[in-house]
Amino acid sequence: MRNRDPLLSVLAGVTGLVSAWPLTTLIRDGHWIGETVLAVAIAIGLGIVARRVRVPEPIVILLQTLAIATLLWFLYVRGSDESTVDTVRTLVQEADDTIRKFAAPAPETTGLKFAIVGLVSMLTVLVDVLAVGLRAPALAGLPAMSIYLISAANTTEGLPARYFLAAATCWLLMVGVTARDDVDEWSNTTARATAPTLLGDRLGLGGFASVARALGVVALVGALVLPNVIPTAPQRYLGEGLGRSPQGTVGTVGLSNTLDVGRSLVSNDRTPVLQYTTEDPTPPPLRVMTSSAYDDGTWNASDPQEQTAGSNGARMQGPAGLAERAGYVEQTARFTASTLQSGLLAAPTPTLRADLSGTSWTYDPTSSVITPRRTTANYSVTYARLGPSARPSSNTTPSGLEADLALDPRSLSELRRTLAQIPAANTPFERAVAIQDYLRGTGGFSYSLTLAPTRTTVNGARVDPLTNFLLTKQGYCVQFATAMIMLARLERIPARMAIGFLAGTASVQNNQYTVIQSDAHAWPELYFPGLGWTRFEPTPGSRSGSVPEYTVPQNVQTRSESPEQTTSTGSTTSSSSAATSSTPASTGGNNNTPTIVGTALKYLGWLVLAALVLGLLGSLLPFAARREAEHRRKRGTVGDQVEGDWLNMRDELSDLGVPPPPDVSPRAQQEHYQRAGALSGESAAALGRATATLERARYGRPDDTLDLRIDSETVIDSVRRNAAFRNRVQHRLAPRSGRRWLLRKLRFWRRD
Numbered sequence: 015m016r017n018r019d020p021l022l023s024v025l026a027g028v029t030g031l032v033s034a035w036p037l038t039t040l041i042r043d044g045h046w047i048g049e050t051v052l053a054v055a056i057a058i059g060l061g062i063v064a065r066r067v068r069v070p071e072p073i074v075i076l077l078q079t080l081a082i083a084t085l086l087w088f089l090y091v092r093g094s095d096e097s098t099v100d101t102v103r104t105l106v107q108e109a110d111d112t113i114r115k116f117a118a119p120a121p122e123t124t125g126l127k128f129a130i131v132g133l134v135s136m137l138t139v140l141v142d143v144l145a146v147g148l149r150a151p152a153l154a155g156l157p158a159m160s161i162y163l164i165s166a167a168n169t170t171e172g173l174p175a176r177y178f179l180a181a182a183t184c185w186l187l188m189v190g191v192t193a194r195d196d197v198d199e200w201s202n203t204t205a206r207a208t209a210p211t212l213l214g215d216r217l218g219l220g221g222f223a224s225v226a227r228a229l230g231v232v233a234l235v236g237a238l239v240l241p242n243v244i245p246t247a248p249q250r251y252l253g254e255g256l257g258r259s260p261q262g263t264v265g266t267v268g269l270s271n272t273l274d275v276g277r278s279l280v281s282n283d284r285t286p287v288l289q290y291t292t293e294d295p296t297p298p299p300l301r302v303m304t305s306s307a308y309d310d311g312t313w314n315a316s317d318p319q320e321q322t323a324g325s326n327g328a329r330m331q332g333p334a335g336l337a338e339r340a341g342y343v344e345q346t347a348r349f350t351a352s353t354l355q356s357g358l359l360a361a362p363t364p365t366l367r368a369d370l371s372g373t374s375w376t377y378d379p380t381s382s383v384i385t386p387r388r389t390t391a392n393y394s395v396t397y398a399r400l401g402p403s404a405r406p407s408s409n410t411t412p413s414g415l416e417a418d419l420a421l422d423p424r425s426l427s428e429l430r431r432t433l434a435q436i437p438a439a440n441t442p443f444e445r446a447v448a449i450q451d452y453l454r455g456t457g458g459f460s461y462s463l464t465l466a467p468t469r470t471t472v473n474g475a476r477v478d479p480l481t482n483f484l485l486t487k488q489g490y491c492v493q494f495a496t497a498m499i500m501l502a503r504l505e506r507i508p509a510r511m512a513i514g515f516l517a518g519t520a521s522v523q524n525n526q527y528t529v530i531q532s533d534a535h536a537w538p539e540l541y542f543p544g545l546g547w548t549r550f551e552p553t554p555g556s557r558s559g560s561v562p563e564y565t566v567p568q569n570v571q572t573r574s575e576s577p578e579q580t581t582s583t584g585s586t587t588s589s590s591s592a593a594t595s596s597t598p599a600s601t602g603g604n605n606n607t608p609t610i611v612g613t614a615l616k617y618l619g620w621l622v623l624a625a626l627v628l629g630l631l632g633s634l635l636p637f638a639a640r641r642e643a644e645h646r647r648k649r650g651t652v653g654d655q656v657e658g659d660w661l662n663m664r665d666e667l668s669d670l671g672v673p674p675p676p677d678v679s680p681r682a683q684q685e686h687y688q689r690a691g692a693l694s695g696e697s698a699a700a701l702g703r704a705t706a707t708l709e710r711a712r713y714g715r716p717d718d719t720l721d722l723r724i725d726s727e728t729v730i731d732s733v734r735r736n737a738a739f740r741n742r743v744q745h746r747l748a749p750r751s752g753r754r755w756l757l758r759k760l761r762f763w764r765r766d
Contacts, residue, residue: 019062019065019146020062020066021191022145022146022151022188022191022192023058023061023062023065023142023145023146024058024062025145025184025187025188025191026058026138026141026142026145026146026154026188027054027055027057027058027138027141027142028184029138029141029154029158029181029184029185029188030054030134030135030137030138030141030142030157030158030161031050031051031054031134031138032180032181032184033158033159033161033162033181033184034050034130034134034161034162035177035180035181036162036164036165036177037130037134037161037164037165039165040120040164040165041120041122041126041130042120042121042122043121043122044122045122045127046122046126046127046130046131049089049127049131050130050131050134050135052085053082053085053086053131053132053134053135054134054135054138056081056082056085057078057081057082057135057138057139057142058138058142060074060077060078060081061074061077061078061139061142061146064077065146065147071143071147071148071746072747074143074147075139075143075147078139078142079136079139082132082135082136082139086128086131086132089128089131090105090124090127090128091105102128104125105124105125105128105129106125106128106129107125108123108124108125108126109123109125109126109128109129110125110455111125111455112125112126113126113555133161134161137157137158137160137161138157138161140154140157141154141157141158142154144156144157145188145192147746148739148742148743148746149192149742150739151185151188151189151191151192152189154185154188155185158181158184158185162177162178162181165177284530284531284532285530285531286351286353286528286529286530286531287352287353287354287360287515287529287530287531287533288349288350288351288352288353288354288360288528288529289349289350289351289518289526289527289528289529290347290348290349290350290518290526290527290529291347291348291525291526291527292345292346292347292348292525292527293345293346293525294345294347294362294399296517296560296563297345297347297362297517297527298362298363298397298399298517298549298562299362299512299514299515299516299517299535299537299549300360300361300362300514300515300516300517300518300529301360301361301362301363301383301512301513301514302354302358302359302360302383302513302514302515303315303358303383303512303513303514304381304383304510304511304512304513304539305510305511305513306417306418306420306510306511307417307420308420308422308496308499308500308511310424310478311478311479311480313492313496313511313513315513320378320379320380321376321377321378321385322376322377322378322379323374323375323376324368324370324374324375324376324377324384326368326369326370326371326372327367327369328367329366329367330365330366330367330368330377330379330382331379332364332379332380332382332546333363333364333365333366333379333382333398333546333547334379334380334381334382334541334546334547335412335541335542335543335544335545335546335547336364336398336544336545336546337407337544337545339407339544340398340400340404340407340544340545341400341401341403341404342364342398342399342400342401342404343398343399343401344366344396344397344398344399345362345396345397345398345399346394346395346396346397347361347362347394347395347397348393348394349392349393349394349395350391350392351391351392352389352390352391352392352393353391354389354390355389356386356387356388356389357385357386357387358385358386359375359384359385359386359390359393360514360515360529361384361395361397362395362397363382363397363512363539363547363549364382364397364398364546364547365377365382365384365395365396365397366396366397366398367395367396368384368393368394368395368396369393369394369395370384370386370390370393371390371392371393373386373387373388373390373393374386374387375387375390381547382547400545400548400562400563400564401563401564402563402564402566403564404545404564405443405544405545405564406441406442406443406542406543406544406545407543407544407545408543408544409441409442409443410543411442411506411507411508412508412541412543415508415541418503418508418509418510418541419503419506419508420503421500421503421504422478422480422500424477424478424480424481425478425480425481425484425500426504428477428480428481428484428485429480429484429500429501429504430504431484432457432484432497432501433449433501433504433505435452435457436448436449436452436457436501437452442505442506442507442542443542445505445507446502446505446507446540446550446565447550447565449498449501449502449505449552450498450550450551450552450561450565451561453494453497453498453552453553454494454551454552454553454554454555454561455554457487458487459487459488459489459494459554460487460488460554461489461490461494461553461554462488462489462490463490464488465482465483465486465488465489465493466482466486466488466489467486468482469481469482469485469486479493480493480496480497480500483496483497484497490553491535491536491537491553491558492536494552494553494554495511495512495536495537495538495552495553496511497552498538498550498552499511499538502538502540507540507541507542508540508541509538509539509540509541510538510539510547511536511537511538511539512536512537512538512539512549513535513536514534514535514536515529515533515534515535516529516533516534516535516558516559517529517533517559518530518533535553535558537549537550537551537552537553537558538550538552548562548564549562550562550565551565652711652717652718652720653711653712653720655720655721656707656708656711656720656721656722657708657711657712659721659722659723659726660704660708660722660726662726662751663704663722663726663729663730665749665750665751666730666745666749666750666751667687667691667729667730667733668750669741669744669745669748669749669750670730670733670734670737670741670742670745671733671737671738671741672687672690672691672733673690675687680705680708680709680712681705681709683705684701684702684705687701687729688701691729691732691733692733692736693729693732693733696728696732697728697729697731697732697733700724700725700726700728700729701725701729703722703725704722704725704726704729707720707721707722707725708722
């Protein structure tokens with residue numbers, strides 16, 4: 015253990031905790047912070063003590079992992095009536111449900127604390143292992159970055175610079191401490207300064223340190239400045255391009271009249287589409303058009319059944335099916351700087367009145383979709399906000415909506431199989447809520463902009479896009495909305511596709527929201543008597559925010575949060591507020607912080623699992639190497655033991671990148687190793703003594719005092735300091751002698 019290893023371990027712990035600092039913007043309360051600090055402190059302290067007493071690094075990893083697991087058990091599992099495995103499964107499920115159902119800041123549930131404390135502490139241990147155990151602090155930045163990216167990938171406008179600067183500074187300090195130790199070991203002789211130097215700087219490292227600090231500052235400043243000055247090209251999004259600027263320029267934004275369920279989505283276009291203000295604490299998505307026609311994986315926008323001339327400020331006919339007793343509140347949104355093309359208008363629904371500032375317009379009374387005669391930059395819309403208690407007036411299916419009940423024949427069998435897995439309900443409305451919850455969380459679906467590879471049938475034919483989504487359970491808003499529409503239609507509930515934008519990003523002041531192109535969204539609308547066309551949100555909360563409040567059971571306290579983009583598309587969100595029947599006044603308000611990305615946590619969890627597996631393997635092979643060394647020393651005479659020690663040294667040097675010599679005399683082997691290993695000074699002298707010991711064991715009269723292990727360790731340490739990183743990793747985690755011992759044990763039918 016080097017003198018600065020304890021300092022490096024402390025820096026590793028601080029780096030992990032500082033990287034987790036931005037998580038405070040994603041979780042409502044702060045009780046998890048103290049528990050995370052405690053877990054990290056125990057793991058790091060245990061690592062320092064274990065390394066001080068020269069415990070092998072793989073065992074250190076296991077001890078740290080066991081310490082964290084024990085603390086997690088003490089904090090979250092102890093006292094449960096269920097078994098430990100069942101309790102952990104329940105906690106993980108609770109964390110998953112919280113991530114899927116709530117937008118940021120998410121409530122601090124026990125399951126979420128269990129997941130965050132375990133994830134952050136294990137990733138911090140990985141930082142410690144890489145920085146101290148493997149002497150690779152640069153690589154240790156990867157797990158630290160993984161912690162940081164949970165938050166950084168889910169902010170509306172980027173995290174404040176202080177979060178990045180704090181984490182990056184801690185990482186650079188780790189790199190600097192290790193580099194200083196490495197440079198100190200460059201010379202095997204005492205340096206004599208030719209000019210006055212500081213008392214503690216005999217090697218003249220001050221100049222190197224100054225340059226390194228300057229480069230670090232330049233790198234930090236560059237990381238903060240360059241992303242703001244490098245231009246990014248606009249991209250299409252939502253299949254062939256739901257909304258985009260013509261020729262990729264900033265201008266009017268159009269919408270494709272088709273949605274392809276079988277295409278992946280690649281977009282991060284942050285070009286503004288419009289801005290608006292509203293007093294609504296949680297504004298709904300902005301609908302532009304609807305579609306009832308689905309054919310072979312593609313939605314085609316519906317042509318208006320009839321057009322009625324609109325009158326600015328006057329109550330529109332309909333909305334179809336919405337009754338006055340539905341229990342809604344009127345809200346108004348005032349739009350500015352809209353760049354939607356002529357004939358397109360984004361508006362919250364159900365729309366009651368509109369004022370297009372002198373532009374003539376028409377609307378479809380059935381869908382309430384507004385069609386302006388020309389591009390309209392400024393307008394206002396009054397809409398109905400359904401309350402938590404809004405419910406249909408009857409359970410009958412109205413006539414005249416046959417087009418909204420049409421099923422996709424190609425996916426019918428998989429739709430029926432999926433519907434059978436959804437819990438039963440007493441009414442069609444409750445059944446719709448169950449479908450929404452199944453797709454959003456309980457069914458195991460995940461939000462991803464990249465679709466899974468298309469499955470094939472037993473005959474080798476490719477399945478249709480909707481069936482593929484139901485089988486792979488991976489997709490984005492178009493797939494989720496399509497699945498809910500078809501499942502609802504299978505239950506004889508009229509359903510259609512709504513196309514538009516998420517509510518956008520809220521500003522700190524004036525209740526103003528900005529909608530950008532990558533806010534494009536699709537969601538299902540289901541028809542119920544007394545409510546009319548009603549929005550549902552089956553897309554997971556990592557993209558869409560919380561579900562509509564009327565789809566939440568009245569005895570469940572929840573929050574109505576803002577929509578948000580996933581990591582792949584760039585985060586965008588509008589305001590967030592708690593909306594419960596018990597305390598609406600105390601929790602209303604705006605919040606700019608989006609949801610935690612469930613997908614990121616999932617992949618980070620796999621990263622931790624992989625690290626644990628590697629740690630177990632890393633502890634097995636070094637143990638096997640020690641057993642192989644013991645096996646060689648048990649070969650009878652002192653001479654045999656010396657031969658075994660020499661073979662062990664040869665194997666370790668080979669792991670470190672020094673190839674073994676041909677079968678030659680001990681003196682010839684000494685010359686080979688001294689030349690190939692660049693040995694000099696004490697290490698060369700140790701190699702000479704080890705060679706002399708081998709010669710006495712082979713050609714002289716051996717006695718019990720012959721032992722070359724100390725000298726061989728000196729040679730190995732010298733070579734290890736100058737070895738490449740991959741060779742040091744192989745020597746530490748997968749030594750050749752360990753592999754040989756393990757292979758011999760696996761060949762149990764053969765004798766040694």
